[in-house]
Amino acid sequence: MFIDSHTHLNSPTLFENRKKHILDFEKIWWQALVNIWADEEYNKNGITISKEYSWDSFIKCTVWLHPYEVVVGNINENNIEQKLNELEKLYLENKDHIVAIWEAGIDTHYEWDINLELQKELFKKQCDLAEKIQAPIIIHSRNDFDSTIEILQNYKKLKICFHCRWYGSEEIEKLKNYNLENYWIWFCGNVTYPKAQNIRDSLKICNLENILIETDAPYLSPQELRWQTNYPQNIQYIYDFIAKELNIDTENLKEQIKKNFYSLYKKYHKVNHWENEFTKRGNT
Numbered sequence: 001m002f003i004d005s006h007t008h009l010n011s012p013t014l015f016e017n018r019k020k021h022i023l024d025f026e027k028i029w030w031q032a033l034v035n036i037w038a039d040e041e042y043n044k045n046g047i048t049i050s051k052e053y054s055w056d057s058f059i060k061c062t063v064w065l066h067p068y069e070v071v072v073g074n075i076n077e078n079n080i081e082q083k084l085n086e087l088e089k090l091y092l093e094n095k096d097h098i099v100a101i102w103e104a105g106i107d108t109h110y111e112w113d114i115n116l117e118l119q120k121e122l123f124k125k126q127c128d129l130a131e132k133i134q135a136p137i138i139i140h141s142r143n144d145f146d147s148t149i150e151i152l153q154n155y156k157k158l159k160i161c162f163h164c165r166w167y168g169s170e171e172i173e174k175l176k177n178y179n180l181e182n183y184w185i186w187f188c189g190n191v192t193y194p195k196a197q198n199i200r201d202s203l204k205i206c207n208l209e210n211i212l213i214e215t216d217a218p219y220l221s222p223q224e225l226r227w228q229t230n231y232p233q234n235i236q237y238i239y240d241f242i243a244k245e246l247n248i249d250t251e252n253l254k255e256q257i258k259k260n261f262y263s264l265y266k267k268y269h270k271v272n273h274w275e276n277e278f279t280k281r282g283n284t
Contacts, residue, residue: 001031001254002239003261004232005186006138006163006214010035010045010061013218013229018049022059025232032261033232035061036102036138036216043090050097062102063090064126066140067119071110075122084125091133099265101130103140103163106148116144120151127155136161136264138186145171149178156181159264161212163188168198169205184264188214189222189230192241200245208246208256212264213238 009018035046046061053059069075104126130137136159141148160183191199221230222237243250
């Protein structure tokens with residue numbers, strides 16, 4: 001059974017044919033799928049998908065405000081509180097469907113005005129809200145890992161997930177040294193790329209209980225399908241690759257990822273129901 005911890009069936013690329021993509025995912029004997037927010041359209045689409053499959057309880061979504069929204073000016077000093085209030089309201093109205101805050105963090109990759117101080121303010125406020133509603137927070141951090149960790153030092157009891165698109169072993173070692181109580185590193189298709197040795201190095205020094213696996217579909221297809229649109233069913237290629245890299249059996253990796261997933265979401269919404277349903281599926 002496979003878990004895709006981060007996908008975008010709520011994206012314009014995949015949303016229209018989402019039912020087909022979910023059926024294709026079911027063919028590889030799936031367990032759970034979490035649609036990740038990227039903008040307001042993604043938010044609405046993610047909630048729509050979760051409601052369509054509310055009978056199943058395996059398909060959930062996340063919502064929140066990406067640091068890129070600051071960079072392009074959609075969030076500024078005049079509307080930051082309004083945007084935060086709107087999304088808290090969205091969460092409270094749909095908390096049976098929303099399982100985490102995403103993508104929060106710091107991104108200094110862009111060449112234009114990054115407005116770093118406002119990014120930090122937004123990030124801190126998202127951490128405050130995650131504490132308030134007792135939700136996990138999923139981190140988008142690019143080119144400024146130190147600032148991200150410095151802020152997270154004040155939120156050590158949060159359940160924190162790192163979307164591992166850019167981290168190498170240096171960042172993972174720093175993370176270990178900060179003694180965060182609950183954190184997970186998510187690996188996706190780019191771990192399979194020939195030039196991504198830094199990501200494979202980080203994979204090998206992670207504790208297995210701190211790993212989750214994602215497709216990030218429709219982006220970052222695994223090497224076998226590179227330059228093609230990515231889909232949730234391609235998660236199997238990533239599992240097989242990671243199992244080989246770690247010299248463990250794929251079935252053992254699946255079992256560990258399931259434990260990690262439950263550890264992340266065990267006190268959140270209907271996850272205990274998910275596990276019961278997964279067990280029933282496995283026995284039929």
